[in-house]
Amino acid sequence: MRHRLNNSVATASTCRLNRLKKISLVCLSLFSPALLACGPDFPLQLTLDRQNSLSFLPQTAFSQRIAPLAAPLPWRYQAEPAALEYLWDEVNNRYLSQTRAYENSELSEADFALVNALRDAKDLSDAKRLAAQIKDALPQAIVLYSLGAVAFEAKDYASAKEYFTQVINLPDEERESRSLWALYSLSRIELIQSHQSQDNEHFTRANGYLTRLQDEVVKGRIDPLRLSLASLGEQAYILLHQGQTPIEVTQAEYEPPKLDVSLNPEVINRVITLYATQSVEGDSGGYDSLLMLSRSLMAKDVNELKVLLKKEKVQQLLIAYWQSSSSEFAYGGQLSDFGLKVAQILKVFPTDAAKLDKGDTLAAIYYQLGNYASAERMLIHAKPSGLTWWLSAKLHLQRGDQAGAAQAYAQAAKHFPTQDNLSTETLDATATQQRAIHRDLEQAALCRIRAEQGVLSLERGEYLDALTHLLESGDEYWQDIAYVAERVLTTDELKAFVDAKVPLQAYDNPEDSDWYDNIEPINNRLRYLLGRRLLREGTVIEAKGYFSHPSQQVIVAEYAKALTRATHTSGIERASAYWRAAQIAREHGMEILGFELAPDYAVYQGVFDLTDWYSQQPLAEKERLRVDASNAIPNKRFHYRYHAAQLADKASNDVPHNSQAYAALLCQATGWVLYREPSLAKQYYQKYVANGPFVPWAQHFGLQCETPDFASALQREKANHIAKWQALYHQLKKPVAIGLVAMSGLAAGVIALGWRRKHRLSKEVNNAL
Template structure:
């Protein structure tokens, strides 16, 4: 029995899990609105079926205790002597199939004085409902309703039978063909917190969607309309795998059944129909239902419709209206591994950030993206859109912002070392600013923002080494400082110089080139795919943003750009050393090793080394691979090689000049001799 229950539970959990496109293998990244801006603005997120199923009817004023996941308390079946004996006899008869005897014993328990049946009254009433059969069918309704009334009257319910009675009664109604009655009971059970009821509601909705006649009959009741509206909104992705005509059929049936656009106070339906229609690509129905009632979800749908028309100003106003009404703590995330869905409040703010960037509003955009709690998106804005000074002012304005509201989103970045070191968005922004300042040579300011992190010490050493290269010291000492700076850039580069976004991708700890995965965007709902083309007609990346993103890029475009920085520093140090020294050769060797990912630069460094003459190095080494430490002290004692070769060069020049003068002098003498007058006789 327990194995069958376990298998049924697993099947139900799988049916309620949100469907997504399958990946053969690879990492799961949190969704980024700025990675696919057209897709982000085209998509309207699906709500959570589980959450919405618990809201189909008003929340009860006196909720019963749901015990579906809990173990039975050890004293749950300890009651008075008489009630215990009578209930045990009835349970035994029920197990043996003697339903008449069982019915009699259960009624005897319920006939006892109230003080003598405090524990087993709910047990007996519940089993009376389960025991209902031929000849006493009325016991089903009586028993289950009595179970709930007894709990309201204060009788014990250690097993949560009041909540379970809704489901048992609903199941019997389903068997009798009363879909609406069953849905009403399941909805009441779900409102009491029953997860089993939410699973049952999904299965009933799924069955109705596939049976046109049954659907039209059930839709005469408002609770069924609410259920199916929730179903088409939250489960629209299932039509990827099933007959897509089902979605259209359900939407059209709902449109016909809700012709008068019913509005139940506190229980909106038109907005969910609008959302389901958008996701299903029925934009005509989305237009119709989105204007029926003013809710945050309806405003969100109207924003999508405005974007489809190309009216970004109206879209932003509708998004602002939606943000004002959405509960900041509302969460639609389903419990699926690797999936992180935005909270609706954060998603709306993020979409407003996309529109702010599109119109070049670089003051509003970072504020909206900050509210979205999307660190990858905020990292892009902080790294590539804002100037360093703008980022500095932004960090100052938000010294403690979002320390708690974005906790869930930051904890999802499990592969990011920064998430372990700095558990708040303000702390991470300070690190982005510190690295940008250090890359731009503003070391003193950078060190202030590195304080308190594990990168404070390596950043200080790096800054000190670069400062030494500019001091009035010997070239060898400067080269030694370049050597130290290059080592730090290579070993600690991601932490002190790296970029959170491209090319280093610090927000995934440098483990992945996220741009590769961006080439295969997440599959959208059918409606969002249809909306892509009209929404995409509006430019979403302006020329000013592109110019800023290019000018704020790191000095090298390569992934792990700080490795090339290390290579350049090592080469600069080598140029200060005697070219035939071991230190010169090893500095070039290290420069080549740091540039191993750049074959062109590697070859250039090797040609430089060969051109200047390999040094006679005793230690075993291989250029660009195994590089012994540079011997800077030995380099200090080496004199310039030109001083030894200069005397030879002067003698060679004198001999050359002398050789040229001899024939000239001889020719001059001969000429003068011919000009002399003849002597007398």
């Protein structure tokens, strides 16, 4: 049984390639902080280390800087390239070569089985015997090529050469499927044999085979394995080694080019073009070879390089290499050996001829070497460009001139195209790809410049300008945007800014997007941040309009309703409202109340806490006061859990202390903070112990809690009122009875006294008469 690699492997490879492309293009391959275990890559936050962020000039990707060194291909491909994956042979537990992988897709299952049998013959004799049996079942070109492949594998190069030659000598219509493979294999044989021979004819014949291969592709021969691209690298190898001392053979019979050879200026110019074309057209061998060549040039004596540096492509190659390696120029404030060598080469670099074309890039290299005087000198002669103004801004900052830097940044931004003025010129596929890459690089540079403008404005105390520039810088600098919006601006300032300049944007959210790969428009994310801030500060009615997702709007509406009801009611109803708000705050707190950055890090869904990851940035007094005023309350991770616990505690104040609801509310509050703030959890527990009823689950208080039963609490409240009056009755019953008796006796005495007085008065009247 045989099968292709699992689709997940291919998908993973595609993802890795996309990630590499993103790293290469986005913001000029900016470095990022080290990765945390099991986490995504955390984007660079410029506001955390502003001095270094503003002085740092990002290095560029070598693969993109070598693109201008390429030449147009003299042919057009007639079909899509074959998949570059190897084929897993499950029966023999091995990977098969790329040619056999292609044959698997090209041939029927029966024919592929015959080719496999031929290729797997134990020796050439066995293969010839099998070939005689199946010669009528397969095209002759395939049989002959397979025999040649068997001989090649057995290092029987004479026999292999014979079979491959038979393939290319077949009539055109018969050899079509294998002629390119045979020509390429013949060139390999000649190059292998050149390792042990002083005869330069091997190189000549190899180059002839490669030229013939390219000619056939020019005429329209289908080249699914892109052997014509590989042939460019082989021709460059021949140019480098023809006429040189043979390379010593090691374990690998055919090694990549060794470049410890004398370099001729004309030859090296052609070699650079061939490798660059190979790389730009999609063969990574060209990239690898140019990287090796660059290192070889760097290893040369400076005096030997003087002659080579007269060639423009040598200059361009070294500049591209230096630009992509600038992070290696210095360590710990001191130039490294590499940086010292670059500085040494620059002393003999033909800058007079390069002033107009390369002044800005050379200035950038001088800047990265710390030679600011030379950088300024080169800028004087360079054509105005985005890079020259960008460097000018950084040089102003080196002198402490923030105002001059701000003006230079504004000029730099003007030199980069916007989406509105991009050319709609029709180009071929390769040119279109290169144009797209170039635009990506320019866009990335503009993003970085806008971000640095924002950081500079922040340093100058121009906070609204800072947010404006950062918002223009895009997603790569979202955390800087969030910092200014969430911690530096006041809520009123942020709301006014968003209402005036940040409209809601419609977008489609793909179902398969990862949680950490937020593709929501940056406008919506800023509005969402404002909505959470408003909700945290109690502006619940206005907050809802800044949540773009319907599901969030439902949650926010319910939370606002609960808090509003709690404000306008009392007793059990208020407790129920506070409890509902507490539930929402605990279950959806990160979603509707979380800080985008510290202490909650909603930007990572709270999965990562980077509070101690970065050193604290010293802030100007004005900014520090604003940041302190916007701290979370409490300023602790998952701060909304404490808020939820407070709401549950508030609810407990409005239910009978002898109710199940009282115990349940305090139990929930205890559990929500138990592991994060044990002392606060203890306070809630002690409050329960001092006032609450016995419940069976109290021994696991905070760990196993029941849901508050407000209906029972209402009944308990009524019962408590009745019990209160009954207790008052029993307390007053005896004193009232005694009082009634006393009052009755007093009344009787008063009546008797009045009767006696009346009787005496009557008697006195009678006596008087």
